[in-house]
Amino acid sequence: MKLMSNEYIPVLLSTIVVDTKVGCDLYLEVCENDKINYILYCDETKVFNQDKISGLIKNKIGYLYIRKQDLKIYSKYLEPCLKKVVESDDIGSAAKAKIVYDVAKNIMEDFFSNPRSGVPVGRVKNWVSTTVGMIMNDTHSSPLINILSYDYYTYTHSVNVAILGLLFSKCIGLKLEEINAVGIGLLLHDVGKTHINFDILNKKGKLTDEEFEKVKMHVELGLKMLSQVGSIEEASFFPVMQHHEKNNGKGYPQGLRDNAIHQYGKIAAIIDVYDALTTRRPYSDARKPFTALKIMRDEMGGSFDEKLFAEFIFFLNQAV
Template sequence: MPGWSGWWEPSAGSGHDVREGPLLNLRQASSRPFNGNLGEAARGYIPVKVAHLWPGIRLPCEFHLPILVKGEAVPKFVKVFDRGQFYSEQWWETLRVRQVTVLYVEEADYHELTAYMEEFVENRLDSSEMSGEEKSGMLYGQAELLVSRIFSQPHDLETLQDVSRWTEQAARHLQRDSVTARMLYAVFSKDYQTYTHSVQVCLLGMAFAAYLGWDETETAELGKGGLLHDIGKIWIDDRILLKPASLTAQEFEKIKEHPKLGHDQLQGLAEVTESVLEIVLRHHESMDGNGYPEGLSGESIHPYARVAHIVDCFDALTTRRPYKSAISPFKALKLMQDQMMASFDAKFLYKFVQFLGS
């Protein structure tokens, strides 16, 4: 990491006038950005990855950075960008060079931020100058913000409405632009986290649905179920979810409660349809009846849940966890076909293999 006494300066040769820049607020040689666990200090703030802030826009709200002042134990949030501030390529490069990866917005500004991002991304999705990979990256950034919010406030109707609009937007893009698994893999995280896993199951599932010829409504429903499929883990102890080793039998029984927990919490909410609830409740059901929570089998499992089961398993196998390494897509498919075949709908799995190779 560069020396902190001058970390706020734009990149050399950028041509950016530092006097116009918002980072002047951080001109303290005795302070530095805080990269540790914020804990209670982050209450009231929402993290936004710098990678998902696109240069060339005026920012819709204030952005903050946690700063640790020398001699103090608790970081404080300092405003680094004003509402309406032009976020230039130079400032994007400055943050990248200085390894600032996350900024924060106040919770009160969340819906303003998502509305702005929704409009910005919609305009870019219509651009013929952007690649499918770039468009997918924008959708990924939006979805990650939505999932982090919904996992902290699962009953917030306005956020669920944001999720509905986003999945409809994403479905249009995936249907129109013929997004491939290869394009998505270029923007996917290789480390397993509940948030990123939910986004990846959602996007990969929707792209697969488009490949299968499902219409936009069906594709969007599968996507919403993908985003919400693990929401029941909110009510599972973090000591189990984040355990850096294999789970005990007792701990795994607790994990197996998450589909029912998620279903029961979402049931009755206006923005959550029955087909989405089917995915949340039954994405761990197996064709051979050995799944959970109800031990359903065959055609009694909703087709959306059968597809979600395949995509969920595939993404889990191909991302790193604290207690296991990721395996390649090829090895994951081979494992699913050779050792887990009875768990999956054979027709959908065969099509999924074709989709990944397309």
């Protein structure tokens, strides 16, 4: 796979659909006098036609380049044809994983930066369905695990949790429709945080009791937002409403215990904490997977379903 330059990102030629407009400028990488230059090949207003593709294939060129600032545009371009991309035999697992991740990040960043646009349920469902299809047909989890972001933003956390949850759900033998349901809930589990003050969410240090009470409201706010959408299955609500419940009854918002917590809620609770521990936060560095699991076992005893937590450790040992 090609490496990024300081200003340009490589994109596989096979991800560009013939007779479409990508929406951003596409560049060729050219080496002249031992210096790398990037030459405009197709500007954003032009259709990428068969002649352009044929010329590149004839010269054995498999990559074009986009400017870094155009990654969001390119990810949005890929979204409608994501299924075709992940089913392509011409694209490797690592490249597919990055595309899947970037598309999901784009969906959630769009929402969190403009929540008044409404919860993007259709986009979420399409992404989950396509990603589940890829996961079910791929025996290797590592490309998707390796692409996860270790810098914490609410939208990257949502994507990390969804991807880990989809992979884990497959590992423990959930059925296809169950994996889809849990995936939708995981990707949307923190939508209520759009109603919480940004300064509180990103505070460097311990929250006051009053601030923590405000943060806890994101669960019920998220449920209210999703219930107004009307096109989400009931099963997908469990990760949203139970990702802060604890097996010992010390969680919120309902203080549920053990079997009163749905399996999807238990999955969400484990992965939500794991991702929070393994990503950089405003108030803490990212922990290594082993350290995070040790903290969850030793310092959060009783918080998680023991059987599921043991299965999660097994899953990570196989996947990482």
